Amino acid sequence: MAAQPVDALxxxxxxxxxxxxxxxAIKDMSLTISEGEFVSFLGPSGCGKSTALKMIAGLLSVxxxxxxxxxxxxxxxxxxxxxxxxxxxxxxxxxxxxxxxxFLPLRxxxxxxxxxxxxxxxxxxxxxxxxxxxxYPRELSGGMKMRVSIARALVTNPxxxxxxxPFAALDEITRFKLNNDVLRLWEExxxxxxxxxxxxxxxxxxxxxxxxxxxxPGRVIEEIELPRAVGRTDEYRTSAEFGEHARTVTQALxxxxxxxxx
Amino acid sequence: MSTIEIHDEDTPVMMNASxxxxxxxxxxxxxxxxxxxxxxxxxxxEFLVWYNEVPHYLIPAPSLILKTLxxxxxxxxxxxxxxVKLTLMSLALAMIGGVLLGMLFALSRTVEMSLFPFAVILQxxxxxxxxxxxxxxxxxxxxxxxxxAWIVAFFPILSNTVIGIRSADHNLRDxxxxxxxxxxQRLRFLLVPSALPYFMAALKIAGGLALxxxxxxxxxxxxxxxxxxxxxRILESSFRNxxxxxxxALLLVSLLGxxxxxxxxxxxxxxxGKWHESEIKRER
Numbered sequence: 001m002a003a004q005p006v007d008a009l010x011x012x013x014x015x016x017x018x019x020x021x022x023x024x025a026i027k028d029m030s031l032t033i034s035e036g037e038f039v040s041f042l043g044p045s046g047c048g049k050s051t052a053l054k055m056i057a058g059l060l061s062v063x064x065x066x067x068x069x070x071x072x073x074x075x076x077x078x079x080x081x082x083x084x085x086x087x088x089x090x091x092x093x094x095x096x097x098x099x100x101x102x103f104l105p106l107r108x109x110x111x112x113x114x115x116x117x118x119x120x121x122x123x124x125x126x127x128x129x130x131x132x133x134x135x136y137p138r139e140l141s142g143g144m145k146m147r148v149s150i151a152r153a154l155v156t157n158p159x160x161x162x163x164x165x166p167f168a169a170l171d172e173i174t175r176f177k178l179n180n181d182v183l184r185l186w187e188e189x190x191x192x193x194x195x196x197x198x199x200x201x202x203x204x205x206x207x208x209x210x211x212x213x214x215x216x217p218g219r220v221i222e223e224i225e226l227p228r229a230v231g232r233t234d235e236y237r238t239s240a241e242f243g244e245h246a247r248t249v250t251q252a253l254x255x256x257x258x259x260x261x262x
Numbered sequence: 263m264s265t266i267e268i269h270d271e272d273t274p275v276m277m278n279a280s281x282x283x284x285x286x287x288x289x290x291x292x293x294x295x296x297x298x299x300x301x302x303x304x305x306x307x308e309f310l311v312w313y314n315e316v317p318h319y320l321i322p323a324p325s326l327i328l329k330t331l332x333x334x335x336x337x338x339x340x341x342x343x344x345x346v347k348l349t350l351m352s353l354a355l356a357m358i359g360g361v362l363l364g365m366l367f368a369l370s371r372t373v374e375m376s377l378f379p380f381a382v383i384l385q386x387x388x389x390x391x392x393x394x395x396x397x398x399x400x401x402x403x404x405x406x407x408x409x410x411a412w413i414v415a416f417f418p419i420l421s422n423t424v425i426g427i428r429s430a431d432h433n434l435r436d437x438x439x440x441x442x443x444x445x446x447q448r449l450r451f452l453l454v455p456s457a458l459p460y461f462m463a464a465l466k467i468a469g470g471l472a473l474x475x476x477x478x479x480x481x482x483x484x485x486x487x488x489x490x491x492x493x494x495r496i497l498e499s500s501f502r503n504x505x506x507x508x509x510x511a512l513l514l515v516s517l518l519g520x521x522x523x524x525x526x527x528x529x530x531x532x533x534x535g536k537w538h539e540s541e542i543k544r545e546r
Contacts, residue, residue: 059436080442091433095455095537104451108441136537156441 008068009035009160009192010056015065017051017218024217025051029065031211031220033194035159038186038229040203040210041196042253048218049196053162056194057085070159080109081156088165090145092137092152098124099133102152109156119155126185127151143174150182154189161186163195167202176234179206183229200253204245205229205237212249214256221256224249322506327513330506338495338507342514345476345491348404349518352411353472357465360416364423368453374424385417389475393482407479407491414475415468422464426457459538462530469522477515492518 010033017026026048033039041049054060056067058075067074070082092101099120106116124130127147137145146166153161163182167175183206186193197203203210206229212222226245236242304324310316311323318326331338363381367374393410400406430452438448480493492511499507 054436057436057440059439083440085437085440087433087436089433091431091437093434093452093455095458104437105441107451108438108443108447138537 008032009037009070010194011066011068012052012056013066013068015052015055015067016063017048017055017060018063026055027217027219029218029220031223033192035192036190037209038183038193038195038207040207041194041213042200042203042210042249043198043213043218043221044215044257045198046218047213047215049213050164051218052213053164053194053196057083057162059085081105082159084153084156084158084161086146086149086153086161086163086166088168090137090142090149092145092148094137096136097133098129098135098137098140098148101137101148102155105152105156116155119157120151123151123155126154126188127181141174142170143178146170146174146178147181150178150185154185157189159192161191161193163193165196165198168198175202176237180232180234182206183232187230200246200249201237204242204249205232210249212252212256222252224252319503319505322509326506327509331510331513334507334510338492338511338514341490341492341495341511342518345473345480345493345515346518348407348411348476348480348491349472349522352408352476353415353469353522355408355412356415356419356468356472359412360419360464360468361423361461364420364457365427365449365453367420367424368427381417381420384413389414389478390482393479396479397483403483407476407483410479410482411472411475414478415472418464418467418471419461422460423457426460427453429460430456459534462526462534466523466526466530469526470519473515473519473522 010031012029012031015026015029016024018024029048029052041052043049051060055062056069056074058069062074093104096104102120102124103113103116106119107113121130121133124133127150129144129147129151132140132144137148140148149166167178170178179202182193182195185191195203195206204226208226208228210224210226211220212224213219214221227241308324311321322330363377367378389410392413393406396409397403397406400409434452434456435448438452443451476491477493480491481497484494484497492515495511496508496515499505499511
C-alpha cells in the first residue's frame with residue numbers, strides 16, 4: 001500500500017480486532033476506498049465483515065492499526081451525519097411513526113421539527129414512502145421497514161453509506177427491487193457505499209469492487225474490480241457479462257473456503 | 263429527484279371485516295362473561311344462606327352485607343379514604359424511588375452491584391416481620407404504614423426499570439452513538455420508551471402490592487389503635503364478632519384493589535396501545 005490515491009475517503013491500515021474473549025475477528029486488514037465507489041464486503045459468516053463495517057463507522061474500536069474516514073480517525077472528528085448506517089434489521093423505534101423515525105438523526109443534531117420537515121418529506125419520497133409518514137413500523141412490511149431505515153440513513157445527506165447485510169431477511173423479489181433503489185440512491189446522492197453481503201450475486205450486481213473476506217481469522221483475501229453499476233437494470237442479472245463476473249467471484253470465494261478447510 | 267412507485271406487496275397490513283367483527287365480539291365477551299359469572303355466584307350465595315338458614319354471624323347473605331355497608335357507610339368510607347391515601351401515596355413514592363434508583367442502576371454497574379443486595383434483602387424479608395420494628399422506630403403511625411407499603415411496592419418497579427432500560431435494542435444504541443447523542447437525548451428518546459412496557463407491567467403489580475402492603479401494615483399496627491384504615495376496621499369487627507361489617511369492609515378493600523388494577527391497566531393501554539404489540543411481530 002505505497003501510494004495512496006489523494007481522494008481516498010476511507011483508509012484502513014493494518015487493522016486488527018481482537019475481542020475480549022480472545023477471538024481474532026480481523027487480522028491485518030488494509031483497504032483504501034475512494035469517493036464515489038460502491039464496495040462490497042463479501043464472505044462467509046464469521047469473516048468479520050460486519051465487524052470491519054462497525055469499526056469504519058466508529059462503533060467499534062480497533063485493537064491495532066488505524067482507520068481514517070474523510071481525513072479523521074474513525075469515530076472521532078468529522079461531522080455528525082457524514083455517515084449513514086443501515087443494519088440487517090430495520091432497527092426502527094417501534095414507538096415512533098415513520099416520520100419520527102426518519103427525523104431521529106436530525107433531532108439528535110438539534111434540528112427543529114419544522115426545519116427538518118422538508119428534508120424528511122424529500123427523503124421519504126426518494127424511497128417511495130410519501131404516503132406513510134404517520135404509519136407505525138408494525139403496520140409496514142419488511143421491505144417498507146427497510147426503506148424507512150434507508151431514508152433515516154440518508155436524511156443527514158451523508159457522504160458515506162454503510163449497509164450491513166440490509167436485505168438478508170427479505171424475500172428475493174423485494175431484495176431485487178431494493179438493490180435497484182440503493183443503486184439509484186447511490187447515483188443521485190453521490191454516495192460512497194460499503195455493502196456487506198454474503199450473496200455473490202448481490203455483490204456482483206451492485207458493486208464496482210468486491211472485497212473478498214475469509215473466516216477464522218477474518219481477513220481480506222482478494223479484491224476484485226468490476227464495472228461500475230451505473231444505470232443498471234434487472235436485465236443485467238441474466239446477461240452473459242453478469243454470469244462471467246459471478247463465476248470469477250464464486251471461484252475466488254471457493255478458493256478461500258478450501259484455504260480455510262486446508 | 264425521481265420517486266418510485268409502491269407495489270401491491272408494499273401496502274400496509276389491514277385486518278379484514280370478519281376478523282374485526284370477531285375481535286369486537288371477543289371484546290364484548292371479555293366484559294359479559296366475568297360479570298355474568300359474578301352475578302350468578304352472588305345469587306347462589308344469597309340462596310344458599312337463605313335456604314340453609316345460615317346464621318349471619320357465620321356467613322352473612324350478600325343482601326345483609328350491602329345493608330351493613332349502607333348503614334355503616336359514612337364511617338367505613340372514612341376508613342376507606344385512609345387506606346386509599348396510604349396506598350396511592352406509597353405507590354407514588356415507589357414509582358419515584360423505583361424509577362430513579364432503576365435509572366441509576368441501569369447507568370452504573372458499580373452502583374447496582376453495591377446497592378442491589380439491599381433492595382433484595384428488603385424484598386425477601388416478609389413485611390409482616392419488619393413492620394413491628396418500623397412501627398417502633400417511626401413516631402407517626404401513618405409514616406410507618408407508608409414505609410411498610412412502600413417497601414412492598416418498590417421492588418418490582420426497581421427491577422423492571424433496570425431490565426427495561428437494559429433491554430433497549432443494541433442496534434438502536436449504536437444508531438444513537440453514530441449520531442453522537444447526548445446522554446440526555448439517549449435517555450429521553452431511547453431508554454425511557456424502551457423501558458416503558460416493562461415499567462407498565464411493574465406498575466400493575468406494584469399497584470396491587472401497595473394495597474397489600476398497606477393492609478398488612480395496618481393489621482400489624484392494629485393494636486396501636488390510632489389509625490382508622492379498612493384493615494383495622496376488619497380487625498375491630500372481628501373482635502366484636504360483627505361478621506357482616508367485616509364482609510362490608512372486605513368488599514371495600516376488594517373494590518379498591520379492582521379500581522387500582524383497572525386504572526393501571528387503562529394507563530398501560532393508553533401509553534403502549536399504539537405500538538407495543540409490534541414487539542412480537544417479525545419480518546415476513
